[in-house]
Amino acid sequence: MFRTILLPGLALLTLPLLTACSDPPPAEPPPRPALVVQPQPATERVQSYPGEVRARIEPELAFRIGGKVSKRLVDAGDRVRRDQPLAELDPEDARLQLEAARSQVAAAQANLNLAQAERDRYRALLDRQMISSSQYDNAENSFRSAAARLKQARAEFDVAENHATYSVLRAPRDGVIARRSVEVGQVVAAGQTVFTLAADGEREVLFSLPEKSLAHLRIGQPVEVELWSRPEQRFAGTLRELSPAADPQSRTFAARVSFDTDQPNIETGQSARVFIRQADQVTLAVPLAAVTAEAGQSFVWVVDPENHLLQRRPVTLGAYHQDQATITDGLRPGDWVVAAGVHMLREGQQVVPVDRQNRQLDLDGE
Incomplete structure (x- = not known):
């Protein structure tokens, strides 16, 4: 009887102890x-491309005749004026050709004089009915052929005379020599580039574009240009030219940006960066x-x-x-x-x- 009452009492006494020993549930952390x-x-997003300031007009200068370069009068970076001599070829070949052409003119003139005298003599004989008309016609044809040969010889002399002046390469306009491609003693062919002239006047920025950027650009699109020497200033420009073919080495497309206003303090060769804002996806x-x-x-x-x-x-x-x-x-x-x-x-x-x-x-x- 006593044991039966004791067991329920012990169970009631241990219940609070077990409850006190168990951990409380974790509280939810505050937000x-x-x-x-x-x-x-x-x-819109802005893409930038490095570039270089170049002249709008950059003719490649070359001799109109071939020969050996005897004098180089300027170098890359030199400022030149219109008609200033830049280089000279050995003039000996041109001089000899001119002398040969002059001799041809003299020979043709002498032949014409003889043909004219012969024609005049045959005309007098024809008037006296001492020769036939066919004989006179032969003399007349010889005179005309001699006159044509003299005209041809004089034209060849003019060409040779021009060639003599072509041995001196002159600047077509004011500007700066951007590149030099020959040295004294080098033999050049007619039309081979000797100098590249950066003509005075409008300046542009030449830069290269990757193929993936072509779809977002168009000729006439407004851009901004920043010079390395003036990073705090941006110039308004326009995409003026976009090459239709990629460079075989870099696989990029050449593009040119023109300045919207004249910038007299911008010189060729300066480093620049072109910023293009694109409205895309x-x-x-x-x-x-x-x-x-x-x-x-x-x-x-x-x-x-x-x-x-x-x-x-x-x-x-x-x-x-x-x-x-x-x-x-x-x-x-x-x-x-x-x-x-x-x-x-x-x-x-x-x-x-x-x-x-x-x-x-x-x-x-x-």
Whole structure:
């Protein structure tokens, strides 16, 4: 009887002890602050390309005849004036050709004089009916042939005389020698480039474009140009020329940008950078810190404006910039995106949205 009463009493006494020894259930952590931002419009992006200032007019200068270079009077970087001598060929060959042409003219003149005298004599004999008409016609034809040969000889002499002057290469206009391609003693052919002249006047920027950029560009598109020597200033320009064929070595396409206004202090050879704003498929941009990835899929954390719960949203990325990433798909302009500490978040977590001044935001009222 006593044992039967003791057992229930011991059970009642140990129950509070067991309850006191068990751990309490963990409390739900309070919502953590989260810096949130809204995606910003990014309907345009800026691409930059290195380039070099060049002259609008850059003729390649060459001798009109072949020969051996006897004198080189200028070098790359020298400023030249119109008609200034730049180089000379050995004039001996041209002089000999001129003398030969002069002798041909003298011989043709003598032959014409003889043919004329012969024709006049045959005409007198024909008037006296001492020769036939056919004999006179032969004399007349000989005279005409001699006259034509003299005309030909004089034309050849004029060509030889011109060739004698072609042995001196002169500047066609004022400018700066951009490149030199020959040395004294070198034998050049007619038309072979000797110098490249950067003519005074309008300046342009020459740069190269990759193939993937061609679809977004057009002739006449406005651009901006920044010089290496003046990084604080940008000049307005226009895409004037775009090569239809790629360079066989670099596989890039040459392009030229002209300045919209005269820039007298810009010289050839200066380093430049061309900035091109493109309206393309990019629509929104978020801070780089807002983007994370897992298993090859990029995503951002979006805050529900009603209950402030987190949702992992897959997105499609465009181009990366210095501090932003462009989003081409997956976000709307009114979404609120966590911009910092994204690696510490989890799906369905509740947060307190704050701005960059650590002020709590009412997402429903925004």
